[in-house]
Amino acid sequence: MAPWDDLSLDETxxxxxxxxxxxxxxxxxxxxxxxxxxxxxNLIAGLLDVGLLEESGLRGSTGGRRPETIKLSADLGVLVxxxxxxxSLDVAVLRPDLTVLARHTExxxxxxxPGVVLARLxxxxxxxxxxxxxxxxxxxxxxxxxxxxxxxxxxQLVNPPLMPEWDSxxxxxxxxxxxxxxxxxxxxxxxxxxxxxxxxxGGLQNFLVIKVGTGIGCGIVCHGEVYxxxxxxxxDVGHICVDxxxxxxxxxxxxxxxxxxxxxxxxxxxxxxxxxxxxxLLAASxxxxxxxxxELVGQASRNGDAAANRIIQESGNRIGQMLASVVNFxxxxxxxxxxxxxxxxxxxxxxxxxxxxxxxxALSTRHLEIQYTPLAERAGVVGAGVLAMQETLKHxxxxx
Amino acid sequence: MAPWDDLSLDETxxxxxxxxxxxxxxxxxxxxxxxxxxxxxNLIAGLLDVGLLEESGLRGSTGGRRPETIKLSADLGVLVxxxxxxxSLDVAVLRPDLTVLARHTExxxxxxxPGVVLARLxxxxxxxxxxxxxxxxxxxxxxxxxxxxxxxxxxQLVNPPLMPEWDSxxxxxxxxxxxxxxxxxxxxxxxxxxxxxxxxxGGLQNFLVIKVGTGIGCGIVCHGEVYxxxxxxxxDVGHICVDxxxxxxxxxxxxxxxxxxxxxxxxxxxxxxxxxxxxxLLAASxxxxxxxxxELVGQASRNGDAAANRIIQESGNRIGQMLASVVNFxxxxxxxxxxxxxxxxxxxxxxxxxxxxxxxxALSTRHLEIQYTPLAERAGVVGAGVLAMQETLKHxxxxx
Numbered sequence: 001m002a003p004w005d006d007l008s009l010d011e012t013x014x015x016x017x018x019x020x021x022x023x024x025x026x027x028x029x030x031x032x033x034x035x036x037x038x039x040x041x042n043l044i045a046g047l048l049d050v051g052l053l054e055e056s057g058l059r060g061s062t063g064g065r066r067p068e069t070i071k072l073s074a075d076l077g078v079l080v081x082x083x084x085x086x087x088s089l090d091v092a093v094l095r096p097d098l099t100v101l102a103r104h105t106e107x108x109x110x111x112x113x114p115g116v117v118l119a120r121l122x123x124x125x126x127x128x129x130x131x132x133x134x135x136x137x138x139x140x141x142x143x144x145x146x147x148x149x150x151x152x153x154x155x156q157l158v159n160p161p162l163m164p165e166w167d168s169x170x171x172x173x174x175x176x177x178x179x180x181x182x183x184x185x186x187x188x189x190x191x192x193x194x195x196x197x198x199x200x201x202g203g204l205q206n207f208l209v210i211k212v213g214t215g216i217g218c219g220i221v222c223h224g225e226v227y228x229x230x231x232x233x234x235x236d237v238g239h240i241c242v243d244x245x246x247x248x249x250x251x252x253x254x255x256x257x258x259x260x261x262x263x264x265x266x267x268x269x270x271x272x273x274x275x276x277x278x279x280x281l282l283a284a285s286x287x288x289x290x291x292x293x294x295e296l297v298g299q300a301s302r303n304g305d306a307a308a309n310r311i312i313q314e315s316g317n318r319i320g321q322m323l324a325s326v327v328n329f330x331x332x333x334x335x336x337x338x339x340x341x342x343x344x345x346x347x348x349x350x351x352x353x354x355x356x357x358x359x360x361x362a363l364s365t366r367h368l369e370i371q372y373t374p375l376a377e378r379a380g381v382v383g384a385g386v387l388a389m390q391e392t393l394k395h396x397x398x399x400x
Numbered sequence: 401m402a403p404w405d406d407l408s409l410d411e412t413x414x415x416x417x418x419x420x421x422x423x424x425x426x427x428x429x430x431x432x433x434x435x436x437x438x439x440x441x442n443l444i445a446g447l448l449d450v451g452l453l454e455e456s457g458l459r460g461s462t463g464g465r466r467p468e469t470i471k472l473s474a475d476l477g478v479l480v481x482x483x484x485x486x487x488s489l490d491v492a493v494l495r496p497d498l499t500v501l502a503r504h505t506e507x508x509x510x511x512x513x514p515g516v517v518l519a520r521l522x523x524x525x526x527x528x529x530x531x532x533x534x535x536x537x538x539x540x541x542x543x544x545x546x547x548x549x550x551x552x553x554x555x556q557l558v559n560p561p562l563m564p565e566w567d568s569x570x571x572x573x574x575x576x577x578x579x580x581x582x583x584x585x586x587x588x589x590x591x592x593x594x595x596x597x598x599x600x601x602g603g604l605q606n607f608l609v610i611k612v613g614t615g616i617g618c619g620i621v622c623h624g625e626v627y628x629x630x631x632x633x634x635x636d637v638g639h640i641c642v643d644x645x646x647x648x649x650x651x652x653x654x655x656x657x658x659x660x661x662x663x664x665x666x667x668x669x670x671x672x673x674x675x676x677x678x679x680x681l682l683a684a685s686x687x688x689x690x691x692x693x694x695e696l697v698g699q700a701s702r703n704g705d706a707a708a709n710r711i712i713q714e715s716g717n718r719i720g721q722m723l724a725s726v727v728n729f730x731x732x733x734x735x736x737x738x739x740x741x742x743x744x745x746x747x748x749x750x751x752x753x754x755x756x757x758x759x760x761x762a763l764s765t766r767h768l769e770i771q772y773t774p775l776a777e778r779a780g781v782v783g784a785g786v787l788a789m790q791e792t793l794k795h796x797x798x799x800x
Contacts, residue, residue, distance in 0.1 A: 149763055159763065206630050218729065222622045229731025230606050233763040240725045241759060244643075253759065325640045325725045329618065331629025359641060359653065363549055363559065363633040 007052075010035070014043050015052065015072065016393045021201050022097060023069045044070060051075045072096035072389075078134050079388045080125055080181075082144040083188060083380025086110050086162050086214035088340070089117065091124045092381040093132050096140065096389060098198070102128040103381065110147065113165040118174050126178075139181040143388030144171060145188035145380050147215065149233050155185035158232070161251065162215060184391045187228075188380060189235060192338055193219025194226050194390075195375050195383030207332045209373060210237070211339035212319060216258045218326070238262070242321045261318035263294050263341050269311045270297045279307035298344030312344050313351045320355020327360045327368065338373035407452075410435070414443050415452065415472065416793045421601050422497060423469045444470060451475045472496035472789075478534050479788045480525055480581075482544040483588060483780025486510050486562050486614035488740070489517065491524045492781040493532050496540065496789060498598070502528040503781065510547065513565040518574050526578075539581040543788030544571060545588035545780050547615065549633050555585035558632070561651065562615060584791045588780055589635060592738055593619025594626050594790075595775050595783030608732045609773060610637070611739035612719060616658045618726070638662070640722045661718035663694050663741055669711045670697045679707035698744030712744050713751045720755020727760045727768065738773035 007015070017032050018024065024032070030040035047053040054073040076096045083090040087110075092103040104124055108117055129135065148160025155172045157163065172183040186194075189211040196209055202224055209219040216238035220227040228234050238258035239251050246255025259265060270292045274282035281300045286292050300308035323335065335356075341348060353370050360368075373379045407415070417432050418424065424432070430440035447453040454473040476496045483490040487510075492503040504524055508517055529535065548560025555572045557563065572583040586594075589611040596609055602624055609619040618635035620627040628634055638658035639651050646655025659665060670692045674682035681700045686692050700708035723735065735756075741748060753770050760768075773779045 206627075220729075222627060223625060225623060227606075227622060229764075230733035231731055231763060231767060233761065234729065234731040236728050236731070236761055236764060239761050240728050241721075251761065321641075322725075325722075326729050328636050328640050329620075329634065329726050329729065331631055331634035331636070333630035361633065361636055361639050361651065363631060364629075364636060367631060 010039075011043055011047060011052075012393060014040070014047065016390075018053065018070060019072060019096070019389055019393065020198065022071060026070070029070075077138040077140040078129070078132065079140055079385045080129075080142045081381035081384030081388065082121060082142070083191070083384055084108070084110065084117070084121075084144065084146050085188060085340070085380075086147045088213075089121065089124070090377075090381050091121065091128060092378075092385070093128045093134065094381070094385040098382055098385050098389070100378065100381070101132045103378075104128060105377075110163040110166070114169045114171070114174070118171065122175070122178060136179050136181075139179055141181050141388035141392040142175060142179060142183045143191070143384035143386070143391075144183065144185045145191035145384050145387075146171075146185060147188050147217075149236075150185055150187050151232065152186060152228070155183060157185075182388075182392060182395070184387050186387055187217070187219075187232075187235075189217040189219040190226050190228065191219075191383030191387055192336075192373065192375075192379040193221050193383070194386045195379045196336055196373060197221050197224075197226065198382070198386040199375055204333055206330070207334040207336065208326070208330065209336045209338060209379070210319070210323065212262060212337065212341040213339040214263050216262050216319070216322075220330070222330075237322055237326060240322045240325065242318050257318050257322040261315040261322075266294050266297055266311055266315050266341065266344070267292050269314075270300075270308060273307040273311065279305050281305040282308060293343075294341050295343040298347070301347050302345060309347065312347045315341070316348045316351025317355045319348075320352040321359060323352065323356050323370075324359035327356060327364050331364045333367060333369070335368065335370045336373040337370070338376070338379050342372050342376075410439075411443055411447060411452075412793060414440070414447065416790075418453065418470060419472060419496070419789055419793065420598065422471060426470070429470075477538040477540040478529070478532065479540055479785045480529075480542045481781035481784030481788065482521060482542070483591070483784055484508070484510065484517070484521075484544065484546050485588060485740070485780075486547045488613075489521065489524070490777075490781050491521065491528060492778075492785070493528045493534065494781070494785040498782055498785050498789070500778065500781070502531045503778075504528055505777075510563040510566065514569045514571070514574070518571065522575075522578060536579050536581075539579055541581050541788035541792040542575060542579060542583045543591070543784035543786070543791075544583065544585045545591035545784050546571075546585060547588050547617075549636075550585055550587050551632065552586060552628070555583060557585075582788075582792060582795070584787050586787055587617070587619075587632075587635075589617040589619040590626050590628065591619075591783030591787055592736075592773065592775075592779040593621050593783070594786045595779045596736055596773060597621055597624075597626065598782070598786040599775055604733055606730070606732050607734040607736065608726070608730065609736045609738060609779070610719070610723065612662060612737065612742070613740035614663050616662050616719070616722075620730070637722055637726060640725065642718050642721045657718050657722040661715040661722075666694050666697055666711055666715050666741065666744070667692050669714075670700075670708065673707040673711065679705050681705040682708060693743075694741050695743040698747070701747050702745060709747065712747045715741070716748045716751025717755045719748075720752040721759060723752065723756050723770075724759035727756060727764050731764045733767060733769070735768070735770045736773040737770070738776070738779050742772050742776075 030037050051073050056069050074095050079094045081092045089108040090105045093101045148157045151158050156168050157166045171185050175183050193209040205224045207221050211217050218235035218237045220235050239256040241255045242257045243255035249256035249259035270282050273279040274286040285296045297308045301312050375382050430437050451473050456469050474495050479494045481492045489508040490505045493501045548557045551558050556568050557566045571585050575583050593609040605624045607621050611617050616638035618637045620635050639656040641655045642657045643655035649656035649659035670682050673679040674686040685696045697708045701712050757765050
């Protein structure tokens with residue numbers, strides 16, 4: 001029996017508020033929940049008593065009394081956050097306050113199918129939990145991001161273009177063999193958006209997270225909530241057309257931003273520049289490493305290679321062209337860019353910005369900020385952890 | 401003193417629920433508000449007594465007892481809804497349940513400035529109220545849609561590209577000279593979206609309303625609420641680029657969908673086809689009417705004119721091209737198209753649909769419905785009425 005099986009609605013609301021506003025004072029919490037100070041104090045005292053909350057490290061002095069930091073107790077157990085990309089697997093064990101306790105990242109290939117990938121995931125989860133001195137029983141919940149459209153209720157992928165073998169496969173059932181904890185699955189970029197929303201503690205209401213890696217996707221936060229669209233496919237910006245005469249995309253259409261600007265396009269152009277003799281630097285890089293990666297293109301660009309520079313600029317311009325349409329439509333306050341392509345370095349971001357500011361309306365961009373995701377490479381696993389904790393608290397509330 | 405100056409929060413919540421769910425039974429209302437049946441009955445009885453609600457026309461028999469229809473009382477007064485387009489002025493007097501009591505539409509030109517346009521509006525309001533046997537004192541609230549970006553709090557236009565003279569002009573102060581009722585102003589297409597949201601009684605959560613007239617704009621409903629964006633400029637889709645080599649738009653950029661597909665583009669192309677001899681039908685139409693309107697182009701197309709048909713198709717395809725990007729990003733369940741260009745007839749809609757289904761992802765369009773706005777030409781004034789009533793009830797609540 002989980003330690004919170006006997007909570008009242010008020011207690012659950014308080015736990016949610018604490019999860020979403022790390023380090024809040026009792027006063028701020030009572031204000032946020034519209035509870036009286038004494039009610040808040042009593043609830044907190046009770047939850048401290050049963051070990052659901054803990055007080056820790058005093059906050060910096062503000063001249064007066066030092067208010068203590070209240071957070072979800074480490075005694076609750078741990079969360080597992082998984083960020084599965086088309087070519088990468090990132091797994092983390094996190095405390096209930098989302099501190100990363102252990103983490104491992106490696107390359108993978110989702111096209112090998114769920115059997116291979118999930119067997120490996122299970123091994124990694126076991127290893128990471130052992131590393132933290134934890135067992136499967138101490139896992140509160142598991143959150144997982146996957147690079148395709150997800151039916152959120154069933155936690156299954158629906159017609160994923162990059163990974164057809166995963167269609168309707170039950171990740172939940174697979175993990176249930178070893179874990180009794182609930183499993184929540186969502187699209188990877190929705191989880192990046194959820195992670196940033198958590199980091200910002202609700203400070204921004206309307207923003208976008210663009211992931212640029214093997215594909216291009218977008219997480220949408222609207223009215224302070226992740227927006228999934230009528231069929232869960234919102235944010236599928238990779239197949240927005242940026243050149244009606246462009247090359248054919250794997251989706252069958254011409255000139256999608258994904259086929260023109262994502263990682264495979266950059267690698268292909270850079271490999272051409274290396275083998276055609278256009279870029280001696282990329283040629284040397286190819287010889288030394290066997291393959292060209294976006295990171296190596298970024299390195300060559302910073303070392304003054306004109307071809308590498310042009311390739312990154314073209315990609316950034318195309319992404320910016322797509323983003324300009326999206327910004328005109330959605331008028332977000334911030335656009336955060338994440339994913340493997342950010343490893344090319346600051347040149348990509350500069351090109352995206354230039355292209356957006358040039359093509360969007362002045363009113364939409366007047367206060368618009370475009371930057372790399374502040375959670376950087378952790379955005380995926382942190383978002384998966386947020387999903388796991390948030391849904392667990394929500395379900396508590398629903399069954400209370 | 402308004403008849404609702406002494407309402408409790410519960411009573412206000414009930415009035416709001418009744419406004420948003422016309423003809424609901426007492427049972428449905430208590431369910432919706434999570435009030436007990438006896439509490440709901442008591443509240444309704446009280447509000448019937450003081451004349452804020454009225455019972456009317458029995459609903460169709462469902463075999464058992466006939467439940468009565470409860471709605472906001474006509475004794476409350478009337479709403480004024482104004483839909484100002486770039487070239488049209490549409491004014492209506494509505495009952496609190498949004499039945500249109502009197503309505504007048506005429507052409508205008510917003511570029512003549514607020515003095516001229518609002519003086520005419522004042523005359524029309526006076527005439528329409530007199531027509532209903534009403535006075536300025538019986539106006540509950542005034543709602544107005546304008547064809548430009550609006551700062552909702554101050555009810556002022558902000559840098560409106562089509563109507564620079566209106567920048568920061570206070571419509572609210574102007575109307576206050578004659579009306580003590582509150583005045584609410586919003587962008588015209590946001591109000592169309594609000595009108596459809598009201599008509600649907602919250603049945604759809606995520607949909608778009610596209611207005612195609614002199615300009616092209618989009619109203620966004622997200623999570624069941626009108627979404628205005630970080631700076632109130634969300635839905636500014638008219639300047640999404642659909643052809644990088646296209647003609648220059650008044651905004652300074654190339655190939656905006658507005659400059660290629662809105663009413664002025666259709667009129668220009670059709671006038672060319674008339675004068676060049678390409679289309680004898682359009683030439684005859686031009687001679688008979690002095691000018692070509694979108695309606696006349698539609699008529700020529702239905703009479704088999706190839707040039708008219710091509711012009712409408714091209715416009716629909718461009719609008720569909722823009723919409724395909726927006727649909728991939730937002731994944732709405734419905735797109736409703738309104739505005740003056742719909743007067744060209746069904747051909748435009750067919751071309752838009754074809755273009756969207758061809759260019760958007762299968763997952764985004766699987767259940768997508770694209771149709772003309774069901775409220776048709778009334779969408780603007782009804783939306784303005786919804787704004788007026790909704791904000792009045794909201795402010796009641798805030799000050800309760």
